[in-house]
Amino acid sequence: MPNISEFSLTKLVSGIKKKEFTSEEVTKSFISNAEKSKKLNTYITECFDEAIKYAKNFDKKKEYGGLLPGIPIAVKDLFCTKNIKTTAGSKILNNFIPTYESTVTNNLWSEGAFLLGKLNCDEFAMGSSNETSFFGNVTNPFGDKLVPGGSSGGSASALAANLTPATIGTDTGGSIRQPASFTGIVGLKPTYGRCSRWGIVAFASSLDQAGPMTKNVEDCALLLEAMSGYDPKDSTSVNTKVENYSSKLTNKVKDLKIGIPKEYRVDNMPDEINNLWKKGVDYLKDAGAKIKNISLPHTMYALPAYYIVAPAEASSNLARYDGVKYGHRAKGNNLVEMYENTRSEGFGDEVKRRILIGTYVLSSGYYDAYYLKAQKVRQLIKNDFDKAFNEVDAILTPSTPNSAFKMGDKKDDPVSMYLNDIFTVPVNLSGLPAISVPAGYDKNNLPLGLQLIGKPFDEQTILNLSLAIEKRANFNKKINVWWN
Amino acid sequence: MSIDKDTVKHISKLAKISLDEKKINSLSKDLSSIMKFIEKLNELNTDKINPLTSIINASLRTRKDEIKDGKIRDQILKNSPDKNEEFFVVPKMVE
Numbered sequence: 001m002p003n004i005s006e007f008s009l010t011k012l013v014s015g016i017k018k019k020e021f022t023s024e025e026v027t028k029s030f031i032s033n034a035e036k037s038k039k040l041n042t043y044i045t046e047c048f049d050e051a052i053k054y055a056k057n058f059d060k061k062k063e064y065g066g067l068l069p070g071i072p073i074a075v076k077d078l079f080c081t082k083n084i085k086t087t088a089g090s091k092i093l094n095n096f097i098p099t100y101e102s103t104v105t106n107n108l109w110s111e112g113a114f115l116l117g118k119l120n121c122d123e124f125a126m127g128s129s130n131e132t133s134f135f136g137n138v139t140n141p142f143g144d145k146l147v148p149g150g151s152s153g154g155s156a157s158a159l160a161a162n163l164t165p166a167t168i169g170t171d172t173g174g175s176i177r178q179p180a181s182f183t184g185i186v187g188l189k190p191t192y193g194r195c196s197r198w199g200i201v202a203f204a205s206s207l208d209q210a211g212p213m214t215k216n217v218e219d220c221a222l223l224l225e226a227m228s229g230y231d232p233k234d235s236t237s238v239n240t241k242v243e244n245y246s247s248k249l250t251n252k253v254k255d256l257k258i259g260i261p262k263e264y265r266v267d268n269m270p271d272e273i274n275n276l277w278k279k280g281v282d283y284l285k286d287a288g289a290k291i292k293n294i295s296l297p298h299t300m301y302a303l304p305a306y307y308i309v310a311p312a313e314a315s316s317n318l319a320r321y322d323g324v325k326y327g328h329r330a331k332g333n334n335l336v337e338m339y340e341n342t343r344s345e346g347f348g349d350e351v352k353r354r355i356l357i358g359t360y361v362l363s364s365g366y367y368d369a370y371y372l373k374a375q376k377v378r379q380l381i382k383n384d385f386d387k388a389f390n391e392v393d394a395i396l397t398p399s400t401p402n403s404a405f406k407m408g409d410k411k412d413d414p415v416s417m418y419l420n421d422i423f424t425v426p427v428n429l430s431g432l433p434a435i436s437v438p439a440g441y442d443k444n445n446l447p448l449g450l451q452l453i454g455k456p457f458d459e460q461t462i463l464n465l466s467l468a469i470e471k472r473a474n475f476n477k478k479i480n481v482w483w484n
Numbered sequence: 485m486s487i488d489k490d491t492v493k494h495i496s497k498l499a500k501i502s503l504d505e506k507k508i509n510s511l512s513k514d515l516s517s518i519m520k521f522i523e524k525l526n527e528l529n530t531d532k533i534n535p536l537t538s539i540i541n542a543s544l545r546t547r548k549d550e551i552k553d554g555k556i557r558d559q560i561l562k563n564s565p566d567k568n569e570e571f572f573v574v575p576k577m578v579e
Contacts, residue, residue: 099559193540206539235544304524315499322500324572326563335575340502352501353514359499360487360515361522373525375535380528382536414514415521431539456541 023070066112092346102199120154149179174424177436181399181449192431193238196231204313254288259392263299308374315358399449
């Protein structure tokens with residue numbers, strides 16, 4: 001019998017339901033992998049003993065209800081978990097034990113899943129390589145010293161290395177889709193408002209959204225269905241029906257209209273990314289979709305606008321870390337000195353950069369020139385998409401302008417690091433859903449993803465199109481285990 | 485626009501983050517390159533554009549102002565680095 005940990009989430013669910021194997025067997029197989037894989041540094045907190053206990057109790061049940069019966073799941077350490085340490089990858093939250101559970105994780109537990117552990121991520125989700133975490137770099141299973149992308153890098157690596165059957169991340173500018181592309185997995189950022197933000201450590205509140213990261217598209221539909229939904233506790237959560245994404249999933253995409261935006265052909269983009277994009281077009285044509293060239297003229301302004309809006313919101317959100325209510329506290333001779341020393345010791349370099357940029361663009365005399373300007377540009381970017389979606393059902397682009405890079409390569413140059421998110425950021429600024437689906441490899445055998453962008457609340461269409469690509473791309477997910 | 489060392493010092497005061505001289509130097513360089521990148525937006529004329537205020541096409545909901553949880557003082561105090569009975573403790577402010 002093949003190793004259970006290599007099964008898809010969907011196969012695990014059906015196997016448990018049919019009693020082909022127990023929840024305990026499933027849980028132990030992932031724990032055994034995780035214990036041999038410390039070198040990847042994916043787990044910040046392991047909940048293995050509790051997970052086995054939960055699984056044993058689960059196996060005694062007569063009826064298995066829910067979408068995820070008896071499934072252990074490790075999640076990004078940005079989701080607050082009751083009585084389990086939640087760090088956001090930061091020293092300042094190194095000792096924070098929430099007394100409440102995030103709505104999204106709670107939704108998973110209501111469907112029968114349980115917590116396997118908390119996964120490494122960039123500090124406060126600020127980063128594209130997982131190198132800003134206080135808990136150290138995460139390694140990409142595709143190669144030693146290779147970054148997994150970020151900020152949901154621990155989630156992406158743990159999933160690709162079979163250390164969790166599925167996982168959830170958060171995406172503020174590409175933090176689910178870029179690491180998904182770098183590690184050969186599927187990652188979806190839902191429409192803003194689809195999933196509750198309640199209980200997720202906040203980075204940029206008008207951009208943050210939680211989403212599923214899975215081994216294939218079918219799993220992605222299932223996990224999205226389990227985690228989505230209206231939540232009165234998040235005032236931006238939208239009260240629209242959650243579709244039965246998994247039962248409605250189909251690769252019949254005939255006559256759907258797919259837009260190809262010319263502005264995503266950026267300078268210095270490697271040929272292999274361009275070729276992958278062309279292959280994606282061919283796959284969808286083969287599936288009967290209609291291809292249409294479109295223009296999103298303000299694309300090049302998305303990243304600069306993002307680096308005003310996101311730091312501005314971050315500087316406000318992170319003002320709460322003052323060493324008084326929770327988290328790390330440093331010594332100081334008076335209150336202000338205590339604040340200043342706490343925040344200096346508690347935050348890493350990238351977080352400091354973003355807080356300071358945010359403070360600067362919001363400071364007296366600069367608000368109109370930067371923040372207001374960025375919000376106007378954001379409107380223009382959103383208008384581009386609104387116009388495009390009058391003509392097409394979805395938009396196809398590469399997920400990233402390059403494959404996974406070496407640790408240290410971009411660490412000292414913030415702007416070159418930011419350019420990694422050039423294709424993913426416009427989607428967050430516009431609140432749209434988008435998915436990255438693995439579609440091929442570069443010349444070094446590193447995975448590459450394609451991105452499908454959908455209309456608001458039309459996750460179903462991009463899931464269906466991804467399935468059509470997945471069926472044709474024949475992406476081989478087998479990785480040689482070199483890190484044990 | 486470049487962010488000189490005095491500006492870094494000023495905004496770090498506003499953001500309540502203490503910095504040593506070495507950090508101030510490196511931040512001045514980093515923040516200047518980020519601001520240079522951001523200034524690409526000045527190419528666009530946005531005089532007649534309304535700023536985006538919400539990406540969900542709905543106004544924020546209102547709800548009845550009523551207490552639904554409450555009585556969670558112990559939970560709120562649980563993670564405090566320094567507390568005394570039902571209070572957060574901070575360094576002395578007033579002589």
